[in-house]
Amino acid sequence: MKYLDEFRDPGAAGALVARIRRTAARIQGEAKIMEICGSHTVAIFRSGIKSLLPGNVILVSGPGCPVCVTAMPDMDRMIAIPGKGEGRNPIVATFGDMVRVPGSFSSLERQKAEGADIRVAASPLDSLQWARENPEREVVFLGVGFETTSPTIAAVVRKAAELALKNFSVYPAFKLLPPALEALLDSPDGALDGFLCPGHVSVMLGSDAYAPYAEKYGRPCVISGFESLDILLGISMLLDQLADKKHEVVNAYGRAVDRGGNRKAMELLLTVFEPADALWRGLGEIPRSGLLFREGYRQFDAIERFGLEEVTTGTDPEGCGCASVLRGVLSPPDCPLFDNVCTPENPVGSCMVSSEGSCAAWHKYGRTGI
Amino acid sequence: MKDDRILLSHGSGGKKSRELTERLFLKHFDDPALLLLNDQAVMERPGGRIAVSTDTYTVDPIFFPGGNIGSLAVHGTVNDVAMSGAEPFALSAGFILEEGLPMDDLERIVVSMAEAAREAGVRIVTADTKVVSRGAADRIFINTTGFGVLEDGLDIGGQRALPGDRILLSGTVGDHGVAVASAREGIRFSTPVVSDSASLNGLVGVLLKSAGSGVHVMRDPTRGGLATVLCEVADQSGAGIEIREEAIPVREAVKGACELLGYDPLYLANEGKMVAVVSRDVADRGLEAMRSHPLGKDAVIIGEVTSDHPGRVVLRTVLGGRRLVDRLTGDMLPRIC
Incomplete structure (x- = not known):
């Protein structure tokens, strides 16, 4: 068992596609399913699943790409960090995709070309190492991510506290998934019939976390892994529920997700951070959907340390459809900027930058005419 | 004293440069055209069309499983010439060395280049070395230009x-x-x-x-x-x-x-x-x-x-x-x- 080819088996996939077609035929009208997670979006395109689905099964991408949902004011403040620190020449440590996201006035990529020390970290632990190696400088880690990523950063902050590091901080732009799901369900433009719930986030949250939403809003939720068969199975199980007018939480990723989630990681996360209202690109301000430093760890808050609240921030670029794309109400090819003004080489909005962004995925795998 | 690292004076054009050329480059690149130590290599005019390709190698790390920057600098350029259908016959090699590069590393790289060229049946006919101060390059960069003869009638593109x-x-x-x-x-x-x-x-x-x-x-x-x-x-x-x-x-x-x-x-x-x-x-x-x-x-x-x-x-x-x-x-x- 190598956990790769077994989950891409064409024979099993064929059987699932046939099942999906049969079930879809039992459904009146369209079944509009949102895959919340950016990794799902990419996997769906890469495996060609979209081209195998019957016409009435519509997959729309959701707000599950952490880079994409980072709001413009946060971007602008992060981009301002290299100019702060009173001559201590801050090192900005970040996951790679953030580097190219345009802010209102610049981007980290441009700052780097102008001499700023922007480093791509494969793991947040790298940034801790850089802080120890450069005691005379500041090291700031750009904290973006959902429940999958944020506990690892919480662990790094705790480590920094143990080491009593004075020159390390984190910009907290983390997001929590369940509040966003609720905001989507509350929004009038939703009209979503069901959710393909993210695999990795669910490893942390546990499948029970979705139960209140499935119940309250009457929408089926199926947790799925990222291999082709996982996704086909997830879609099939969602359609089963839609055809039978059910709305339950079903875990189709049992080899990784349990009901309770990774309690230890979530506990650590909530030791260092506490839920706070947060601004999302596309979804606006959502109550208790972000994380800020808890008392006892605030010395690691980059916003406070560098006075970033004072930075002049802008708004989303004119004409950019990212906000609607992230809510699943605009399909990327229907954005007026898609592929003419906005391309991966010259992105206008974040959804075209991130490898998990739905515009980038549409551009790379899905342009029409094939 | 034997230098165990590249010094700026190895690129000065003076005695140290000469020493590096003779003890290292000529020892391994023993092509007759190169051994003459003229500013250029002179070769017979090949019959027919020639294909030329140049490429610069900056791979990091310089040693990796299955090769190093030297063998890569030969393979890469030989291949670019060969993809036209031409039979590669000669290479030039230009080195940019960072001050402080361990001499042993350079020698391993040069040996690999010589071996790769021999295996490919290609001569290294001219070479150049520059040394830049620490930080101005990352250890070693290599440029190679390859020449190949293209048989009549072939049109590949x-x-x-x-x-x-x-x-x-x-x-x-x-x-x-x-x-x-x-x-x-x-x-x-x-x-x-x-x-x-x-x-x-x-x-x-x-x-x-x-x-x-x-x-x-x-x-x-x-x-x-x-x-x-x-x-x-x-x-x-x-x-x-x-x-x-x-x-x-x-x-x-x-x-x-x-x-x-x-x-x-x-x-x-x-x-x-x-x-x-x-x-x-x-x-x-x-x-x-x-x-x-x-x-x-x-x-x-x-x-x-x-x-x-x-x-x-x-x-x-x-x-x-x-x-x-x-x-x-x-x-x-x-x-x-």
Whole structure:
């Protein structure tokens, strides 16, 4: 068992596609399913699943790409960090995709070309190492991510506290998934019939976390892994529920997700951070959907340390459809900027930058005419 | 005292430069044209057209499983010349050395270059060395320019792909990219991935001998990988290309590494693989010829050129779905060659 080819088996996939077609035929009208997670979006395109689905099964991408949902004011403040620190020449440590996201006035990529020390970290632990190696400088880690990523950063902050590091901080732009799901369900433009719930986030949250939403809003939720068969199975199980007018939480990723989630990681996360209202690109301000430093760890808050609240921030670029794309109400090819003004080489909005962004995925795998 | 590191004075043009040239470069690059120590190499005028290609190598790390920057600087340029159908015969080599480079590292690199050139049957006829101060370069950069003779009647290029042509791939993809990435990141796999870096002129020779003028395009999928090369051919020829995912050979270890590191093997660099677009009637013959050569033993037909979707590359996935294959955007893996 190598956990790769077994989950891409064409024979099993064929059987699932046939099942999906049969079930879809039992459904009146369209079944509009949102895959919340950016990794799902990419996997769906890469495996060609979209081209195998019957016409009435519509997959729309959701707000599950952490880079994409980072709001413009946060971007602008992060981009301002290299100019702060009173001559201590801050090192900005970040996951790679953030580097190219345009802010209102610049981007980290441009700052780097102008001499700023922007480093791509494969793991947040790298940034801790850089802080120890450069005691005379500041090291700031750009904290973006959902429940999958944020506990690892919480662990790094705790480590920094143990080491009593004075020159390390984190910009907290983390997001929590369940509040966003609720905001989507509350929004009038939703009209979503069901959710393909993210695999990795669910490893942390546990499948029970979705139960209140499935119940309250009457929408089926199926947790799925990222291999082709996982996704086909997830879609099939969602359609089963839609055809039978059910709305339950079903875990189709049992080899990784349990009901309770990774309690230890979530506990650590909530030791260092506490839920706070947060601004999302596309979804606006959502109550208790972000994380800020808890008392006892605030010395690691980059916003406070560098006075970033004072930075002049802008708004989303004119004409950019990212906000609607992230809510699943605009399909990327229907954005007026898609592929003419906005391309991966010259992105206008974040959804075209991130490898998990739905515009980038549409551009790379899905342009029409094939 | 024997210097164990490169000093700025090794690039001064004075006595130290001379010492470096004689004790290291001439010891290993013992070509008669080079040994004369003139400012240029003088060679007989070859009959017919010549193909010239230049490339600069900055790979990081300079030593990786399956090769180093020196062997790569020979293989890469030999291959670029060979993809025109030309038989490479000579190389120039320019070195930019960073002050402080360990002499032993330089010697290992120069030895590998000499070996790679010998294996490819190519002379290194002229060379140059510059030393820059610490920080002005990263250890060692190498430029090589290759020269090859092109037989009359051969016309090979991306613009010549025609609907109906078959697409041949000489073996597994992604080996070099993963070998370099894992060496750089210090990642070890239970089955180590070794770079495929190799000179392809021998393989080109057997293919041309068997398929002759039926060979329309040859490319080595280096930076940007197989996907990018196919996109370029579709672009240049204005024809569409359709490939089958299941036909593209990828080593298990490379597949695993890609999952782990988030890479797509279609976009990873190769340094000892080629793609050939050949007319349908010579495809089987060409494939057999490639398989008879050690560097082409895993050769396969991965797809065909079509009049559908002009200028675009479409992949039929393992599941039977279809999707677009686009060029690489940005730098998935900087400094791999």
